[in-house]
Amino acid sequence: MKNTVNWNFDNTYSRLSNVFKEHIEPVAVKNPELVLMNQDLAKELNLDFTNIDKNELSALFTGNILPEGSNAIAQAYAGHQFGHFTMLGDGRAVLIGEHLTSNNKRFDVQFKGSGKTAFSRNGDGRAALGPMLREYIISEAMHNLNIPSTRSLAVAKTGEEIIRDTPLQGAILTRIASSHIRVGTFQYVAARNKKDEMEILLNYVVKRHYPELINSKNKALDLLNVIIDRQIDLVVNWMRVGFIHGVMNTDNMTISGETIDYGPCAFMDIYEPKTVFSSIDKMGRYAYCNQPAITKWNLSRFAECLIPLIDKDEDKAVKSATELIDTFGRKYEEKWLKMMRNKLGLLGEDNKDKSLIVDLLTWMHQNKADYTNTFCHLMKLKEYDDDLYKDNNFQNWKKNWETRLSSKNNHTEKYIKLMRSVNPLVIPRNHKIEEALEMANNNNLEIFHKLLKILEKPYVQQENILDYIKMGDTTREYITFCGT
Ligand code: AMP
Numbered sequence: 001m002k003n004t005v006n007w008n009f010d011n012t013y014s015r016l017s018n019v020f021k022e023h024i025e026p027v028a029v030k031n032p033e034l035v036l037m038n039q040d041l042a043k044e045l046n047l048d049f050t051n052i053d054k055n056e057l058s059a060l061f062t063g064n065i066l067p068e069g070s071n072a073i074a075q076a077y078a079g080h081q082f083g084h085f086t087m088l089g090d091g092r093a094v095l096i097g098e099h100l101t102s103n104n105k106r107f108d109v110q111f112k113g114s115g116k117t118a119f120s121r122n123g124d125g126r127a128a129l130g131p132m133l134r135e136y137i138i139s140e141a142m143h144n145l146n147i148p149s150t151r152s153l154a155v156a157k158t159g160e161e162i163i164r165d166t167p168l169q170g171a172i173l174t175r176i177a178s179s180h181i182r183v184g185t186f187q188y189v190a191a192r193n194k195k196d197e198m199e200i201l202l203n204y205v206v207k208r209h210y211p212e213l214i215n216s217k218n219k220a221l222d223l224l225n226v227i228i229d230r231q232i233d234l235v236v237n238w239m240r241v242g243f244i245h246g247v248m249n250t251d252n253m254t255i256s257g258e259t260i261d262y263g264p265c266a267f268m269d270i271y272e273p274k275t276v277f278s279s280i281d282k283m284g285r286y287a288y289c290n291q292p293a294i295t296k297w298n299l300s301r302f303a304e305c306l307i308p309l310i311d312k313d314e315d316k317a318v319k320s321a322t323e324l325i326d327t328f329g330r331k332y333e334e335k336w337l338k339m340m341r342n343k344l345g346l347l348g349e350d351n352k353d354k355s356l357i358v359d360l361l362t363w364m365h366q367n368k369a370d371y372t373n374t375f376c377h378l379m380k381l382k383e384y385d386d387d388l389y390k391d392n393n394f395q396n397w398k399k400n401w402e403t404r405l406s407s408k409n410n411h412t413e414k415y416i417k418l419m420r421s422v423n424p425l426v427i428p429r430n431h432k433i434e435e436a437l438e439m440a441n442n443n444n445l446e447i448f449h450k451l452l453k454i455l456e457k458p459y460v461q462q463e464n465i466l467d468y469i470k471m472g473d474t475t476r477e478y479i480t481f482c483g484t
Pocket residue numbers: 088089090091092093119120121122123124125126127247251252261263482484
């Protein structure tokens with residue numbers, strides 16, 4: 001199989017000492033059956049599965065056979081879950097290796113739902129079909145929205161039932177990531193209190209993700225600085241499209257700046273900053289509007305891990321790290337403002353921009369307007385006309401906006417082009433996802449594929465879009481579950 005598929009493994013993480021991982025193979029499954037494969041992603045990875053028959057693909061994407069050159073491990077990590085520190089690790093996933101593309105880009109290939117490991121605690125090591133398909137479609141949607149994300153290469157059923165509230169079909173997702181190293185990986189090493197191990201991890205991460213820092217005089221501090229920037233960029237992107245991650249524990253925050261772990265995540269429809277979908281997030285810790293503050297909180301936990309490597313003098317190290325963490329607020333505000341200016345097509349800067357933006361958000365909030373569709377309406381797309389926008393307050397706001405637009409640039413074409421580059425015309429709406437998953441659970445993937453297709457080009461006007469832009473039933477509270 002190796003020759004036809006073009007696997008090109010170089011497993012650097014599995015060559016690290018056993019402190020960082022456990023060598024373990026996926027637990028064989030009873031009746032593997034490939035459900036879904038991402039041919040476009042396979043192409044991007046220079047993998048060619050076209051000559052492989054379905055049985056072999058099914059065996060491959062459940063881990064029943066492992067490709068040559070792979071070296072399966074479960075990674076060790078810790079994490080703050082809803083603020084509480086816990087030792088974790090891949091409890092239901094194995095990293096089978098790092099694949100290099102022809103232009104030397106390195107990707108982790110991971111099976112999620114692949115059986116018990118040393119880190120499974122009380123879990124069964126398995127995942128259900130619905131949540132794996134959900135991760136597939138939302139992670140791919142995020143990628144197509146130009147937001148850094150892990151990707152999904154395949155979903156295969158195991159042919160085994162798993163027990164949750166009810167028996168469910170077991171499945172395995174093949175996840176592709178630039179790496180699976182998390183803030184929690186650093187926390188795990190920090191908890192062991194061995195400076196040399198932290199040095200190994202730091203050097204590994206710098207070499208793999210931030211090679212521009214290799215000759216830096218203070219790698220730990222510079223790494224903190226770039227990761228603050230990456231994470232701000234990421235959360236600003238989430239805010240741009242109304243994405244709510246739902247479980248921003250430190251073990252679910254990557255060092256690469258990619259969105260990871262699509263558990264109870266969902267997209268907001270009505271603009272309500274306090275939106276929370278997750279059934280377990282009773283306090284709203286991970287609500288839409290709290291995401292920037294939680295990002296900063298998580299980064300502070302990351303900074304703490306690096307203290308021993310920042311300076312021999314602990315006080316000095318804490319001072320330097322705190323100074324960097326304290327830049328978060330200003331940097332976030334700047335990047336958020338720029339992002340919102342783009343959403344409104346505002347070129348240049350004006351002192352009143354922030355109040356113009358806040359006025360619109362306030363109006364949207366008070367009038368229960370759809371976040372995505374309001375910007376589409378402002379882009380003059382007829383499909384998004386709605387009586388709601390005839391409201392006097394909205395019309396008055398619009399006049400102010402138009403005055404601001406014409407003060408810096410009067411070309412409609414120019415500002416619409418800017419708006420079109422950042423405002424999606426379609427997002428994975430909760431009711432559409434649910435509809436697709438319900439059918440898929442009954443072995444009908446037609447609706448799932450249609451939704452996947454429309455989400456491939458979220459910034460482009462497509463036929464049939466009307467069915468995908470309506471809010472779901474707003475009288476029904478939408479709840480997502482973590483018990484995946
Ligand atoms: P998550 O909520 O998916 O980020 O997972 C948090 C932690 O729980 C990770 O260490 C997972 O590996 C572990 N975990 C989640 N579900 C299971 C399961 N069914 N069996 C074993 N471990 C699990």
